[in-house]
Amino acid sequence: MDDLELLESFLAGDREAFAVLVRRYQPVLVQIAKYYVNSTQTAEDVTQDTWIAVLKGAERFEGRASFKTWLFRIVANRARSTGTREKRQIPTDPTDPVAGDRFNSEGMWKEPPVSFGDLLADAEVNATLATTVRAAIAKLPELQRSVVTLRDVEGLSTGEVASVLELSEANVRVILHRARARIREVVEQLAKGGPSWH
Amino acid sequence: MALVMNINCREAVTLIGGFLDGTLARRERRRLEKHVAACDACREYLEQMRAIIAVTGRVGPEDLSDDALEVLMDLYDTYRRDLDESS
Numbered sequence: 001m002d003d004l005e006l007l008e009s010f011l012a013g014d015r016e017a018f019a020v021l022v023r024r025y026q027p028v029l030v031q032i033a034k035y036y037v038n039s040t041q042t043a044e045d046v047t048q049d050t051w052i053a054v055l056k057g058a059e060r061f062e063g064r065a066s067f068k069t070w071l072f073r074i075v076a077n078r079a080r081s082t083g084t085r086e087k088r089q090i091p092t093d094p095t096d097p098v099a100g101d102r103f104n105s106e107g108m109w110k111e112p113p114v115s116f117g118d119l120l121a122d123a124e125v126n127a128t129l130a131t132t133v134r135a136a137i138a139k140l141p142e143l144q145r146s147v148v149t150l151r152d153v154e155g156l157s158t159g160e161v162a163s164v165l166e167l168s169e170a171n172v173r174v175i176l177h178r179a180r181a182r183i184r185e186v187v188e189q190l191a192k193g194g195p196s197w198h
Numbered sequence: 199m200a201l202v203m204n205i206n207c208r209e210a211v212t213l214i215g216g217f218l219d220g221t222l223a224r225r226e227r228r229r230l231e232k233h234v235a236a237c238d239a240c241r242e243y244l245e246q247m248r249a250i251i252a253v254t255g256r257v258g259p260e261d262l263s264d265d266a267l268e269v270l271m272d273l274y275d276t277y278r279r280d281l282d283e284s285s
Contacts, residue, residue, distance in 0.1 A: 015274060022270045027260035044266075051270055055277040098211050098243075107206030112239030113246055120249050133250070134257045152254040158219065177215025184243075184250050 003067035007058055022051065025068065028149060029075045035146045035165060036079035046082055050075040069160055072150070076164045098181055113184075116191035129187065136186035137179075144179035151176050205233050210240045214247060 001009070001020070009017035029050055033043035053074050061070060104110050119125050137145055137153070150161045151172070158176075162169045205213070213230045216222040222230065234241045 010274070013278070015271070018274045019267065019271060022267060023262050024259055026262050026266060026270065048270065048273060051273055052277070055274065098208075103208040107208035109207045109239045113243045115242060116246065116249075120253075129253055130257050133253050134260070137254070137257070148254065152251055153257060155255065173215060173219055173221065180215075180247055180250055180254075183254065184246050187246075187250060
């Protein structure tokens with residue numbers, strides 16, 4: 001069932017439909033809240049307020065934005081108004097998404113990227129790959145983790161990510177590319193049979 | 199590995215983010231495309247980034263603990279109860 005069908009079902013009294021939405025979105029809601037507040041406990045409190053707002057406001061959801069964008073905006077607004085976090089330092093330098101030591105003084109690859117085409121072709125390994133990617137995302141700095149989660153995992157547009165996280169679109173792009181580059185490096189280690197295999 | 203159209207691999211890798219987002223200016227895009235066409239390593243890098251985006255889009259949500267779910271389902275039960283009482 002898609003989000004809108006689940007929304008209609010839980011409004012009609014289907015408890016399990018609400019549970020499906022909670023399972024689908026609670027982890028990312030906590031992540032968005034943590035982006036704005038200082039503690040996990042506060043973030044979880046903010047997500048509870050968010051679900052209450054969903055329960056009370058779902059009938060008024062007009063479907064102009066997708067349900068998930070609406071949901072993410074609610075949690076961001078609530079976390080922002082609770083947020084006590086100091087203003088972040090946003091990196092604006094668009095250079096060097098890949099470690100500089102991968103290139104020589106003339107800017108050519110010293111050691112070219114290790115192919116991981118074989119990993120992608122193997123269905124069994126693909127499951128490991130998804131686990132590796134998820135673990136790599138979890139280890140990213142928070143800003144990168146939030147951006148890549150909203151953009152690539154949840155599929156929001158660059159503009160929507162910028163709006164939820166209060167960043168410029170240019171910053172979203174820079175941070176996103178760094179996050180993707182870091183995930184690629186982790187998968188490259190996997191292809192080499194390195195420490196990320198396990 | 200090559201210096202093609204006046205950009206080196208390090209610069210090409212920097213441009214690839216914008217290329218994947220479709221935000222590069224036409225001239226930069228063409229410079230990158232020519233570089234990638236002539237450079238096996240950067241072509242491999244570009245393909246890998248596309249693959250990473252695809253895999254990331256399939257990882258799905260993290261698992262939610264039973265305890266966390268229960269707390270939120272209590273909210274739902276309270277909401278339904280209040281709704282029933284007020285109707």
